[in-house]
Amino acid sequence: MSKLKSSESVKVVVRCRPMNEKEIAGGxxxxxxxxxxxxQILVKNPKGGPGELPKTFTFDAVxxxxxxxxxxxxxxxxxxxxxxxxxxxxTIFAYGQTGTGKTxxxxxxxxxxxxxxxxxxxxxxxxxxxxxxxNQQYLVRASYLEIYQEEIKxxxxxxxxxxxxxxxxxxxxxxVKDLSSFVxxxxxxxxxxxxxxxxxxxxxxxxxxxxSSRSHAIFVITVECSEIGLDGENHIRVGKLxxxxxxGSERQAKTGAQGERLKEATKINLSLSALGNxxxxxxxxxxxxxxxxDSKLTRLLQDSLGGNAKTVxxxxxxxxxxxxxxxxxTLRYANRAKNIKNKPRVNExxxxxxxxEFQEEIARLKAQLAKRGVGKRKKKNRKRQxxxxxxxxxxxDGDGEEDEGIKNEPEYWREQQEKLEREKKAIMDDHSLVAExxxxxxxxxxxxxxxxxxxxxxxxxxxxKIKAMESKLLVGGKNIVDHTNEQQKMLEQRRQEIAEQxxxxxxxxxxxxxxxxxxxxxxxxxxxxxxxxxxxxxKLNKLFAKxxxxxxxxxxxxxxxxxERQELxxxxxxxxxxxxxxxxxxxxxxxxxxxxxxMNRAYFDDEEDQWKTQPITRIEGNQQMxxxxxxxxxxxxxxxxxxxxxxxxxxxxxxxxxxILLLELDMPxxxxxxxxxxxxxxxxxxxLEAALQDEDELQVDASTFDPLRSSSARKSKSxxxxxxxxGPSSVGSGTxxxxxxxxxxxK
Ligand code: ADP
Ligand code: MG
Numbered sequence: 041m042s043k044l045k046s047s048e049s050v051k052v053v054v055r056c057r058p059m060n061e062k063e064i065a066g067g068x069x070x071x072x073x074x075x076x077x078x079x080q081i082l083v084k085n086p087k088g089g090p091g092e093l094p095k096t097f098t099f100d101a102v103x104x105x106x107x108x109x110x111x112x113x114x115x116x117x118x119x120x121x122x123x124x125x126x127x128x129x130x131t132i133f134a135y136g137q138t139g140t141g142k143t144x145x146x147x148x149x150x151x152x153x154x155x156x157x158x159x160x161x162x163x164x165x166x167x168x169x170x171x172x173x174x175n176q177q178y179l180v181r182a183s184y185l186e187i188y189q190e191e192i193k194x195x196x197x198x199x200x201x202x203x204x205x206x207x208x209x210x211x212x213x214x215x216v217k218d219l220s221s222f223v224x225x226x227x228x229x230x231x232x233x234x235x236x237x238x239x240x241x242x243x244x245x246x247x248x249x250x251x252s253s254r255s256h257a258i259f260v261i262t263v264e265c266s267e268i269g270l271d272g273e274n275h276i277r278v279g280k281l282x283x284x285x286x287x288g289s290e291r292q293a294k295t296g297a298q299g300e301r302l303k304e305a306t307k308i309n310l311s312l313s314a315l316g317n318x319x320x321x322x323x324x325x326x327x328x329x330x331x332x333x334d335s336k337l338t339r340l341l342q343d344s345l346g347g348n349a350k351t352v353x354x355x356x357x358x359x360x361x362x363x364x365x366x367x368x369x370t371l372r373y374a375n376r377a378k379n380i381k382n383k384p385r386v387n388e389x390x391x392x393x394x395x396x397e398f399q400e401e402i403a404r405l406k407a408q409l410a411k412r413g414v415g416k417r418k419k420k421n422r423k424r425q426x427x428x429x430x431x432x433x434x435x436x437d438g439d440g441e442e443d444e445g446i447k448n449e450p451e452y453w454r455e456q457q458e459k460l461e462r463e464k465k466a467i468m469d470d471h472s473l474v475a476e477x478x479x480x481x482x483x484x485x486x487x488x489x490x491x492x493x494x495x496x497x498x499x500x501x502x503x504x505k506i507k508a509m510e511s512k513l514l515v516g517g518k519n520i521v522d523h524t525n526e527q528q529k530m531l532e533q534r535r536q537e538i539a540e541q542x543x544x545x546x547x548x549x550x551x552x553x554x555x556x557x558x559x560x561x562x563x564x565x566x567x568x569x570x571x572x573x574x575x576x577x578x579k580l581n582k583l584f585a586k587x588x589x590x591x592x593x594x595x596x597x598x599x600x601x602x603x604e605r606q607e608l609x610x611x612x613x614x615x616x617x618x619x620x621x622x623x624x625x626x627x628x629x630x631x632x633x634x635x636x637x638x639m640n641r642a643y644f645d646d647e648e649d650q651w652k653t654q655p656i657t658r659i660e661g662n663q664q665m666x667x668x669x670x671x672x673x674x675x676x677x678x679x680x681x682x683x684x685x686x687x688x689x690x691x692x693x694x695x696x697x698x699x700i701l702l703l704e705l706d707m708p709x710x711x712x713x714x715x716x717x718x719x720x721x722x723x724x725x726x727x728l729e730a731a732l733q734d735e736d737e738l739q740v741d742a743s744t745f746d747p748l749r750s751s752s753a754r755k756s757k758s759x760x761x762x763x764x765x766x767g768p769s770s771v772g773s774g775t776x777x778x779x780x781x782x783x784x785x786x787k
Contacts, residue, residue, distance in 0.1 A: 046383075047381045047382060047383045048350065048381070048382055048384065049378060049379065049380065049381055049382070050345070050351040050352070050353060050377050050378065050379075050380040050381075050382060051100045051116070051120075051350075051351065051352045051353070052099050052100055052352075052353045052355065052374045052375075052377050052378045053099055053100055053101040053102065053103065053112070053116050053352065053353070053354055053355070054081055054097075054099050054101075054102045054103070054354070054355045054356075054357060054371065054374060055102075055103040055107060055112065055141060055145060055354055055355070055356050055357070056072050056074060056081075056102075056103065056104055056105055056356075056357050056358070056359050057105060057140055057141040057144070057356065057357075057358060057359070058105035058106075058359070059105070059359055059360060063358075063359075063360045068360040068361050068362055069086060069360070069361040070359045070360065070361070071083055071084045071085075071086055071359065071360070071361045071364055071367070072357065072359045072367065073094065074102050074103075074104040075102070076101075076102055076103070076104060077545070077546060077549060078098070078546065078549050078550060078553065079098055079099050079100060079101055079102050079546045079549075079550060080096055080097065080098050080099075080102065081096070081097045081098075081099070081102050081371065082094040082095065082096050083095045083097075083364070083367060083368060083371065085364065086361040086364055087364075092592070093585060093588070093589050093592075095368065095371075095589070095592075095593065096589075097371045097374075097375055098550060099355075099374065099375075099378065100116075100378070100543075101115060101116055101543070101546065105359065108154070109145075109148055109154065109155055109156060109157060109158075109161070110154070110161070112145070112158070112354075113158060113161045113165075114535050114536060114538075114539045115539040115542060115543060116352060116354075117132060117158050117161070117162065117352065118165065118536060118539070119536075120132065120281075120350055120352050121162045121165050121166065121281065122165075122169075123279070123350050123384070124166075124261075124263055124279035124280070124281045125166065125169050125263055125265070125279060126277065126279065126386060127265065127277030127278060127279045127386040127387050127388060128279050128349070128350055128384050128385070128386060128387070129279060129280045129281075129282075129343055129344070129348055129349035129350070129384065129387065130279065130280070130281045130282070130349060130350045130351070130352075131281070131282040131283075131284065131341060131343075131344035131349050131350070131351045131352070132146075132158055132281075132282070132283050132284065132351075132352050132353075132354065133284045133286060133344075133351070133352070133353045133354065134146050134284065134285050134286060134354045134356060135286050135289060135353055135354065135355050135356065135370065135373065135374065136286075136288070136289055136354075136355055136356030136357060136370050137288055137289055137290045137356070137357070137358065137363065137366040137367075137370060138249075138253035138288030138290055139288075139358065140356035140357055140358045140363075140370075141356045142285050142286065142288075142354075142356050143157075143252065143285055144157060145157055145158060145354050145356060146158055146159055146283060146284075146285045147159050147160070147285070148160065150231070158283060159234065159259055159283050160231065160234075162261065162281065162283070163227045163230050163231060163261075164227055166180060166261065166263060167180075167226055167227050167230075167514075169516075170514050170515075170516050171514075171516045172516050172529065173265075173515075173516035174516060175267060175268065176265050176266065176267045176515070176516065177265070177266045177267075177395065177399075177513045177514070177515055178263065178264065178265050178266075178395075178513070178514040178515070178516075179223060179263075179264040179394055179395040179398060179512065179513055179514070180223070180224050180225075180230070180261065180262070180263050180264075180514065181221045181222060181223045181224065181261070181262050181394065182221060182222055182224055182230050182233045182234070182259065182260065182261050182262075183196065183216075183219050183220065183221040183222075183259075183260040183262075184196050184233065184234065184236075184237030184257070184258070184259050184260070185204070185216060185219060185257075185258050185260070186241055186255050186256065186257050186258070187255060187256040187258070187311055187336050187337055187340075188251070188254065188255035188256075189254075190310055190311065190335065190336055190649070191203045191336075192204040192205070192206065192216060192336055194216075194218070194219050194220055195236075195237035195238075195240045195241055195257075196220045196221075196222065196233065196236060196237055196240070197220050200240055200243065204216050204217060204218055204219060205217050205647070206336060206339055206340065206647070207647075211390075211391055211392075212390075212391075212392055213342070213343060214339050214340060214342055216340070221260075221262070223394075223512045225511060225512060225514060230261070234259065237259070241255075241257065252285075252287075253287060253288035254287050254288070254309075255287055256284065256285070256286050256287050256311060256337055257284070257285045258282055258283070258284050258285075258340070259282075259283040259284075260280065260281065260282055260283070261280070261281045261283070262278065262279070262280050262281075262394075263278070263279045263280075263281070264276055264277070264278045264279075264393055264394060264395035265277050265278075265279075265395075266395050266396075266399065274399075275388060275389055276388070276389055276390070276393045276395050276396055277386055277387060277388055277389075278387045278390050278393055278395075279387065280387075282341065282344060282349075284341070286312065286315075286337075287309065287311070287312055289312060289366070289369070289370060289373070290366050291607070310334070310335050311335040311336060311337035311338065312337075313335075314331060314334040314335035314337065314338045315335070315337060315338055315345075316373060317331050317334065318330055318331060318332060318334075318338045318345055318346075319345065319373070319376050319377050319380060320376065322345060322346045322379075322380045322381075323376050323377075323379045323380060330346065332345075333646070344382075345380060345382075346380055346381065346382060347382060347383065348382070348383060348384055348385055348387075349382055349384055350382060350384045351380070351382055353374060353377050355370050355371065355373070355374035356370070357370050357371065368596070369600070372597075395513070398509060398512065398513060399513070401509060402506055402509050402510060402513075405502055405505060405506045405509070406506060408502060409499060409502045409503060409506065412495070412498070412499055412502075453492070453496040453499075456492050456496075457489070457492060457493075460485060460488055460489045460492065461489075463485055464482065464485045464486075464489075467481045467482055467485065468482070638653065641653045641654045642654075683695045
């Protein structure tokens with residue numbers, strides 16, 4: 041720990057869960073054998089012949105089905121969390137097939153102290169450490185996020201539909217933009233944060249098991265610690281602990297509808313396979329390019345893999361025979377990860393330490409409060425001029441006694457209030473004053489009281505704000521003398537020592553094992569040729585067996601690779617088919633011109649890992665807005681100069697750029713007329729009127745009597761109304777009594 045800058049390997053431990061009820065009931069065989077002392081795992085191939093040797097893997101530590109959560113914590117995780125408290129970055133990964141105990145290892149059963157996982161245990165560890173610290177100030181905050189189908193979700197955000205982006209800054213590295221983080225003061229608060237996150241995680245998922253097996257959950261605890269260094273300056277160290285429950289490592293079941301299936305193939309396990317690729321690239325020593333950028337997970341945890349962090353990987357496996365293949369895959373994966381080298385260092389005085397911001401803000405607020413208090417009181421004291429005020433002045437001047445000042449605050453305000461009350465009462469009782477003057481004075485006093493009240497409230501809010509902020513900065517050393525506490529600390533230390541001892545023993549055993557053969561060979565002297573032959577034959581047998589094991593391993597790996605290749609080919613085929621369909625649609629239904637336009641605007645955004653189109657108003661390469669062509673200024677469309685000239689000289693519509701036609705509504709002319717009743721000729725009218733006259737109104741002029749005509753005249757006059765039968769005689773006489781036919785109405 042003291043060696044900064046030195047490199048260290050990723051620690052890999054393996055944990056095998058117990059057989060579950062189903063497996064026991066199903067009578068599945070156990071194929072995993074664990075030698076905890078040696079840190080070895082032996083896996084028997086259930087299909088292999090009797091002569092086939094089990095495959096052996098060696099790790100930093102291995103835990104069998106009887107392992108306790110606390111054992112794992114003390115031996116493997118405690119040192120890592122301890123480093124985080126010292127300002128290192130730390131990461132714990134849980135890797136393995138679904139149902140092998142990743143979540144059990146990370147979270148466990150929170151209700152049962154015995155079965156709590158790493159995350160709750162680390163809460164306890166961190167806050168206990170802080171409570172025992174001396175002369176240090178801590179700030180602890182937590183974030184919780186999830187990666188599902190290459191989308192990052194903040195599990196603590198109010199809006200759970202939002203997706204977050206990854207950003208990169210040269211000083212801070214890769215980070216999640218707008219990720220919420222909560223400052224927590226104790227175990228309860230941080231547990232609450234975790235519960236909220238877990239609830240949000242399960243809310244969106246229809247099938248929680250399936251969802252959690254396909255998403256990665258990352259709980260992040262940031263511990264900032266400020267301490268006065270040897271140089272007398274305040275120094276801040278920041279340690280970040282990533283607790284990662286990875287998606288299930290099993291090959292995803294290849295079922296489901298076409299679209300879903302494709303999405304699955306391209307997205308679901310992208311982060312996990314990218315993790316595998318990153319590990320391979322880091323380990324093989326030849327790769328110059330590490331494909332961190334291939335997935336969100338590897339980008340986010342870049343530091344934990346070959347960077348500035350201490351990393352522990354827990355590989356979880358199942359013991360039953362039907363899991364054999366996945367178990368071997370997991371163990372091989374873990375075996376590779378062992379060789380990753382990290383370069384952890386203490387993060388001292390980073391620019392973005394929240395703790396510093398807190399300290400500065402508190403100092404600012406305190407200064408503000410002090411100014412208020414001091415200002416008031418000095419004024420008051422000056423007024424009083426009594427010895428009484430002396431102490432208070434000293435109080436105010438005393439540097440480290442601002443707290444005292446804050447404590448006395450309520451008393452001071454009460455005094456002020458009381459004083460004003462007294463004065464008010466005095467005015468009321470003073471009979472020498474005129475009523476009007478009294479009122480005025482009273483009003484003044486009221487106003488003053490209001491001022492005092494407001495002032496008081498402002499000071500109080502300031503004080504509570506300071507208190508709230510200070511309460512978030514944790515300081516220890518309070519119950520350091522506590523006897524049980526001391527004992528507990530001792531106990532923990534012992535446990536730690538034992539764990540350390542165990543670890544060293546295991547390392548030594550592993551070393552001995554490898555050196556055994558060589559040393560034996562060197563020391564051995566043979567008394568006879570026969571003996572030498574015997575010993576060497578034995579040795580040869582041993583080596584031959586080893587060779588066989590290696591060969592078998594090579595064979596297995598080859599098969600696995602073939603399988604993987606076939607799967608990749610299948611995925612590729614499907615993607616190609618999909619691509620062909622898209623091509624077909626584009627070639628046949630999208631005009632070439634449009635296609636080219638879009639192609640010219642399209643570019644690939646590395647940050648977001650997707651294609652985007654440039655805004656249409658920008659010309660490629662040139663960041664200027666597209667201008668109107670010079671020839672079109674003032675016109676609706678571009679015009680040639682000839683057209684412009686022609687436009688001025690003649691009014692030829694050929695060159696009229698605008699308003700060539702008046703396009704108003706063209707109303708049709710009328711072809712009908714309104715109906716008017718039939719027209720009656722004036723004579724007919726007169727005759728009709730005469731006929732309709734009453735008899736006695738008739739004025740007969742006998743002087744003009746002509747017996748011949750009179751009969752006809754009388755006849756005609758007495759004839760009733762219609763006048764149709766007035767007689768042909770009158771027609772013959774040339775008078776047109778009848779209306780004439782009008783025929784068609786002329787247009
Ligand atoms: P994963 O997260 O890998 O899918 P889980 O952690 O959900 O798997 O574990 C599956 C089941 O196995 C759970 O019911 C869990 O309680 C149980 N289990 C896993 N590991 C252990 C263990 N070491 N001891 C006891 N039970 C375990
Ligand atoms: Mg799980």
